[in-house]
Amino acid sequence: MKLFAPLDLYRGFGVGLLTVADGAGRIYHRASVSGEFDFLIGGALGVHIVRVGEVETRFRLHAETKIEDEGGRFGELLTMLHYTVLSETGEDNSVLWNGKIYRFFIRWLRDHVHVLKGMKYFASDLKSAIELYRDSQREDGMIWDNVYPRTEDPNYWEVRFAEGGYYRAFDDKRFEFKRIPVENDVEYLFVEGIYSTWKATGDDDWMRSCLDAARRALEYSVTSEVRFSQTLGLLKRGYTIDTWDFQVEGDRIEGDIMRIRPGETRFGAMFGDTTGYIAACRQLAEMLDRSGLEGADAYRLRADGLERRLEEVSWRGTHFQHHVPEDPSVHRDLGVDETAQISLSNAYSLNRGIGKEKAQSIVHSYRMLKEELPEGSPGEWYTIYPPFERGFGGFSDRWQYMNASVTPIVAGELAHGAFENGFETYGADILDRLIDLGRRHGNRFHCSYTGAHPSPPVRQFRCLEMVGQVDVHSSRGWPLKNGNDLRELPKGEHTFAGVPFSLGDLAVGLGEIYLNTCEFPVHAFARSLYLFHTLTGPSDIAGTLIWRYEDGSEVRQYVQRGRDVLGFWMPELPRVHGAPRLAIGWKGANEVLPYVGVSVAGFDNPHPEREVRSIRLVASAEPASWFVMGATVSDSPTYFPVSPISFGIPDGWGASAVIYALIEGLAGVVDADVAFRRVRLSPRWSAASVSSVSVSVVYPASSGYVAYRYLADEGGLEMTVTGSGDEVACAVLMPSGWPVASVTVDGADVGWSVAEGYLCFDLSLPGPVVVRAKWESL
Numbered sequence: 001m002k003l004f005a006p007l008d009l010y011r012g013f014g015v016g017l018l019t020v021a022d023g024a025g026r027i028y029h030r031a032s033v034s035g036e037f038d039f040l041i042g043g044a045l046g047v048h049i050v051r052v053g054e055v056e057t058r059f060r061l062h063a064e065t066k067i068e069d070e071g072g073r074f075g076e077l078l079t080m081l082h083y084t085v086l087s088e089t090g091e092d093n094s095v096l097w098n099g100k101i102y103r104f105f106i107r108w109l110r111d112h113v114h115v116l117k118g119m120k121y122f123a124s125d126l127k128s129a130i131e132l133y134r135d136s137q138r139e140d141g142m143i144w145d146n147v148y149p150r151t152e153d154p155n156y157w158e159v160r161f162a163e164g165g166y167y168r169a170f171d172d173k174r175f176e177f178k179r180i181p182v183e184n185d186v187e188y189l190f191v192e193g194i195y196s197t198w199k200a201t202g203d204d205d206w207m208r209s210c211l212d213a214a215r216r217a218l219e220y221s222v223t224s225e226v227r228f229s230q231t232l233g234l235l236k237r238g239y240t241i242d243t244w245d246f247q248v249e250g251d252r253i254e255g256d257i258m259r260i261r262p263g264e265t266r267f268g269a270m271f272g273d274t275t276g277y278i279a280a281c282r283q284l285a286e287m288l289d290r291s292g293l294e295g296a297d298a299y300r301l302r303a304d305g306l307e308r309r310l311e312e313v314s315w316r317g318t319h320f321q322h323h324v325p326e327d328p329s330v331h332r333d334l335g336v337d338e339t340a341q342i343s344l345s346n347a348y349s350l351n352r353g354i355g356k357e358k359a360q361s362i363v364h365s366y367r368m369l370k371e372e373l374p375e376g377s378p379g380e381w382y383t384i385y386p387p388f389e390r391g392f393g394g395f396s397d398r399w400q401y402m403n404a405s406v407t408p409i410v411a412g413e414l415a416h417g418a419f420e421n422g423f424e425t426y427g428a429d430i431l432d433r434l435i436d437l438g439r440r441h442g443n444r445f446h447c448s449y450t451g452a453h454p455s456p457p458v459r460q461f462r463c464l465e466m467v468g469q470v471d472v473h474s475s476r477g478w479p480l481k482n483g484n485d486l487r488e489l490p491k492g493e494h495t496f497a498g499v500p501f502s503l504g505d506l507a508v509g510l511g512e513i514y515l516n517t518c519e520f521p522v523h524a525f526a527r528s529l530y531l532f533h534t535l536t537g538p539s540d541i542a543g544t545l546i547w548r549y550e551d552g553s554e555v556r557q558y559v560q561r562g563r564d565v566l567g568f569w570m571p572e573l574p575r576v577h578g579a580p581r582l583a584i585g586w587k588g589a590n591e592v593l594p595y596v597g598v599s600v601a602g603f604d605n606p607h608p609e610r611e612v613r614s615i616r617l618v619a620s621a622e623p624a625s626w627f628v629m630g631a632t633v634s635d636s637p638t639y640f641p642v643s644p645i646s647f648g649i650p651d652g653w654g655a656s657a658v659i660y661a662l663i664e665g666l667a668g669v670v671d672a673d674v675a676f677r678r679v680r681l682s683p684r685w686s687a688a689s690v691s692s693v694s695v696s697v698v699y700p701a702s703s704g705y706v707a708y709r710y711l712a713d714e715g716g717l718e719m720t721v722t723g724s725g726d727e728v729a730c731a732v733l734m735p736s737g738w739p740v741a742s743v744t745v746d747g748a749d750v751g752w753s754v755a756e757g758y759l760c761f762d763l764s765l766p767g768p769v770v771v772r773a774k775w776e777s778l
Contacts, residue, residue, distance in 0.1 A: 002059045004041050004048075006696060006707035006722050007768055010059070011038045014052030021049045023061060023703070024724070028766040042722025043766035045703040063705045065121040067667060069685075069693040073435050074662065080438040081659045084445045085119055085652035095147050095175055097132065104129035108146040109186060111650050113193040114409075118656025120200040121663060124700040127206060130193045134213045136177060138165070141220030143190045144177040160256060164226070180245045181260045184227055184237040184273045187217040188280035195283040202675030202702040208291045214284050215295070221277055222302075225262055229326050233309045235273040238265045239332070241384055241392065242322050242343040243272050244402040248332065248391045266330050271320040272345025274310050278303040279352040307354070315358065318365045319346050322384065335389025342369065343384040347410040350417025359421045366414055367426060376453025378437060378644070381410035381430075383448065397578040398451075401648040405448035408434065409649075412657025419665030422756065424687035424733055427665055432688065434658060441645065445655045448646040459636040461500050463493075464520040464615070466631055468506030479513075479536055479625050483591030486534075486568065489598065489629070496585030497600040497640060499530045501630030510543055510617055511625035520631050522612040523550075528638045529603045529615060532585055532630035534568040535561055539622035545603060546616040555606045559626070566599040577647050580640045598629065602638030668733075669697040675704030677725040682758065683710050684733040714738075716774040717759070722767035730771070731758040738775040745771050 004010065010020075013036050020029035020039060023046025029039045033052060041048070041061060050057040067075045089105040096102075103125055105115040112129050120126060133143050150157075152173045161167035166179040179186065191214045198207035221235060222228045229236040238260050239248045246257045251266050253259040260267075281303035285296035314320045322343035342365055350359045370380040387404030388396070396403040411430055418427035438445050472478055472486040491503050508518050535542045540561040547555045559565055562574050564582060570593055571584055585600035605612065612633070619626065664670050668682035676699065685693055691712045698705040706723040712735055721728060734740070734757055743752040743761055746769060752761040763769050 001047070004059055004061050006042055006061065006063050006705070007694070007709060007720060008041045009038055010041050010050070011036070012050065012052070012057070013037070014055060016053030017051075019051045022766050023047060026766050028768075040720065040722075040768040042707070042768035044724040045705060063696050063698045063707060065663070065698045066696050067662070067693065068695075069690050071690070074431065074666065074688070074690070074693075077431060077435045077438065078659065078662060080435075080443050081118065081445065081655045081662070082122060083443070084655035085115060085122075085659075087444065088650055088652055089115065089119070095132065097136070097147075097170060097175065100135075102128045102132035104132065105652065106650050107148060109133050109143065109193065110145065110189050111653055113189045113196070114653040115650070115656045116193060116196050118659030119652075120196060120699060120701070121659065121697060122700065126197045126200055126701050127203075130190070130197050130210065133190055133193075134210050137213050137216065138168075140224070141187070141216035142179060142224075143186045143217050144168070145179045145183060145186055147175055147177055149174065150176040160259065163259065163261070180258050181226075182238045182240060182247055182258050183245050184221070184235050184270070185243055185276055187221045188273075188276040190214070190217050191280035191284055192276070195287065198287065199671050199674050200699040200701045200704075202677070202699075202704060204290060204674075207287055211284070211287060211291060211293065214287070218277070218280060218284060218299070226260055226265075226267075229267060229269060231326050232269045232313055232324065234269040234271075234306065234313060235277055236267040236326060237270050237273060239268060239323055239325075240270065241388070241396065241402040242270060242345050244383075246392070246395060246402065248334070249393075250332070250391070266325065266327065268323045268325040268330075269313055270323050270345070271310055271314040272322075272343075272348055274306055275320075275345065275349040275352045275354060278306050278310075281306075282353060318361050320349065332391060334391040336386050341384050341386060342366070342382070344382075344407070344410055347381075347413035347417065350421070351413060356421055359417055360423075363414070363418050363421060363423050363426065367423070374452035375455065377451060378406045378449045379411060379430075379433060381406050381408065381414060382451055383407055383410070385451075387451070395577055395648070399642070400450060400578060400646045401448055404451040405646040405648070406451050407448040408445050408654030409657050412654065412659070412661040415658070415661035416665045419661070419668075419684055419687075424684045427661070428684070428688035431658070431662060431666060445651055445658070446645050447649045447651045447654055450642050450644055450646050453642060453644070456498065456641070457636050457639055459634050459639070461632050461634050462524070463500060463502040464522065464631040464633060466504070466508055466518070466520050466628070468504055468508045468629075470507045470509035470514065470627060471505070472507045472627060472629065484593065485590055486588065486596060486598065487590055488588030489586060496532060496598075497583035499532075499585075499600055499632055499634075501530075501532045501632055503532070503630050508617070508628040509625060510619035510628070511537070512619075512623065514625060515619065517616060517618045519548075519614050519616045521614050522633060523614075524612060524633065525608065525635070526612050526633035527605055527608045527636050528634045529605070530632045530634065530638075531565075531601050531603070531628055532598055533565055533601065533626065533628040534598045535565045535624060535626055536567060537624040539620055539624035541620045541622055542624055542626040543620045544618040546618065547605060547607070547612060548614045548616055549607065549610040550613045551610060553607075553610065557603060559601075564601045564603070565626070566597070568596045568598060569593060570595055571597040571599060575643075575647065579638075579642060581638050583640045600640075602640065604638050663697055667695045667697065669695065669706050671704075672729065673725070675699060675702040675725070676706050676723055677704070678727045679706050679723060679725055679729070680731070681706065681708070681721065681728050682731045682733065683708070683719070685710055686712060686733050686735040714775070716772060718773075719771040721763055721765070721769050721771065723765050726765055728763040728765060729760075730763060731755070731760045732773075733757060734759050741774045741776040743771065743773045745769055
């Protein structure tokens with residue numbers, strides 16, 4: 001059976017009455033033919049039946065989500081985004097619980113729901129992940145955060161999260177459910193997951209089976225003493241950066257960044273918890289109405305009341321303040337004006353029904369930020385900006401992860417909100433810049449990017465004198481033979497990884513067959529030491545570095561493989577969180593390997609206020625050979641350029657947000673019912689200066705789809721539209737300056753209007769329907 005795509009041209013031969021029925025049995029083409037004939041293919045996917053008189057022919061219609069635009073940039077963007085999500089959702093994505101197999105994109109409910117935003121256009125198995133969290137819902141309505149394998153013995157998570165009942169092992173002890181205690185977004189995301197899955201599958205019965213769990217989840221959020229603030233009248237949490245799960249220093253229960261405790265945790269309102277909850281209330285109301293059940297109006301009223309209260313508490317005229325303390329006497333010195341910070345949930349809130357005026361103010365705030373970006377910033381799409389100077393470290397260093405990294409999450413949500421609120425050119429500009437960002441980093445997207453790259457500090461260096469005994473350039477004295485050496489390593493004065501070193505003919509060797517110890521005189525104040533060195537042998541401990549001070553004191557530091565030194569066989573830098581302290585300083589070749597390398601490591605002086613007498617190196621007691629070719633001290637702390645790639649959440653989370661912006665925003669395909677039975681179609685290609693494009697958007701879970709071709713030029717607009725549904729409400733963003741003279745559908749005049757730069761008209765499917773709009777002559 002021949003396979004076709006929507007809007008392909010079918011050619012045939014016959015005499016008599018021609019009828020064509022789509023995969024749902026609907027006749028979408030009827031004509032009298034005598035000889036050769038052709039028609040555009042459309043309608044529902046599946047087997048189509050072509051009848052001419054008594055002769056019947058069948059073919060199959062198949063569609064995939066894709067964009068084919070002139071120049072190919074946005075089609076390339078969609079491919080990079082899809083690849084990004086697939087690269088991390090194909091492994092370890094199922095669990096067996098209570099005799100049933102459940103599958104998910106990512107094993108965190110939060111991450112699954114955010115990835116679902118994009119993957120519903122590519123994947124068919126959507127229900128079981130939501131069913132897992134529905135079926136495992138805690139008795140009081142709480143939803144678990146994630147599910148992970150575990151061993152039979154108890155583990156530290158069980159100890160950490162036992163208080164409050166935030167841990168539950170499977171009966172067979174093979175897996176465990178956990179809830180991050182401080183988080184307060186899981187329940188509304190559970191409802192969003194039900195809603196998004198229902199929209200993509202079109203399965204009303206399945207949706208109805210989830211409604212009781214959805215109600216109980218939303219009730220838990222406003223009745224639990226640790227989830228809702230009676231004082232503020234809003235959802236609450238401990239002090240985290242926006243929606244993340246690490247609390248500020250000084251607020252941690254027994255030092256734990258995730259735990260909370262009634263009466264001790266200093267709670268406050270993070271506005272994104274409430275905007276997400278408001279959206280979930282309205283989603284639940286829509287599902288209750290569809291199911292003919294009571295309670296929808298009560299949830300709408302609750303949403304409206306929370307929206308008014310949130311404006312009173314958190315709205316700052318241009319954006320929402322990310323955290324407002326429950327106790328107004330609580331003040332934290334975090335080195336930043338918290339009322340001026342714009343955080344990630346502002347971008348999310350654009351698409352949660354906060355109203356056009358607020359949405360436009362938030363978009364304008366990001367546009368202003370774009371004009372004053374810090375040095376080296378990849379974009380204005382920050383997790384929070386400006387960053388905290390104090391109170392967060394490790395995973396929250398400045399310009400990293402949750403503390404002012406740049407993330408496609410914000411880029412996607414912001415672009416979508418811009419398209420929907422009158423900033424179409426800005427929305428297209430965001431997507432266009434993302435294409436270049438993806439190309440720069442392997443044609444894929446990372447969860448977050450370092451938010452700024454300040455210029456290197458001004459540093460003074462002094463190379464230390466050292467006497468070596470190992471010739472690393474040949475097999476004489478080098479532990480490996482047959483040409484597997486560092487023969488291309490230069491000698492003399494050289495700069496590696498930004499640090500000058502003086503390299504002699506020989507290196508210092510420490511180990512079982514070399515020296516046990518060596519010492520370099522310093523006799524000066526120093527903030528840091530850099531070593532140009534490498535390691536061979538099975539041990540991960542190269543040895544010990546000892547800071548020896550003029551006052552007779554000493555401080556010892558282990559030198560560890562992967563953290564402070566790398567082997568010379570084709571070394572690769574490990575991915576690190578925060579400022580790097582290790583670099584590959586030199587690469588060359590030898591007779592055995594394509595390349596070999598020597599690392600540069602920085603060691604900060606534990607006591608920079610003390611004058612350093614010398615640096616002593618001691619060999620490891622384990623089997624290792626440590627070779628030091630150069631040593632240099634500096635008057636500045638260790639510095640290496642920070643990787644442009646940050647770290648944190650799954651890459652697919654951000655990529656899916658951009659898919660959502662590309663499909664609903666720029667391509668303008670919005671499901672106005674379920675399974676694309678009714679569609680709101682708002683192509684905005686003129687904002688991206690694209691005049692010709694073919695678009696297909698599909699829900700594999702239901703075979704619902706929309707496809708169109710778009711062509712705009714000086715004479716007018718032509719669109720051909722088809723799909724599996726029945727109705728399409730079109731609002732096409734017009735090229736600027738071209739007033740409309742007439743609109744026809746399949747050659748017949750139709751009613752139309754222009755509103756805020758959009759040409760509006762309605763279509764009936766299955767189609768294909770050809771729309772032509774002519775511009776007035778200027």
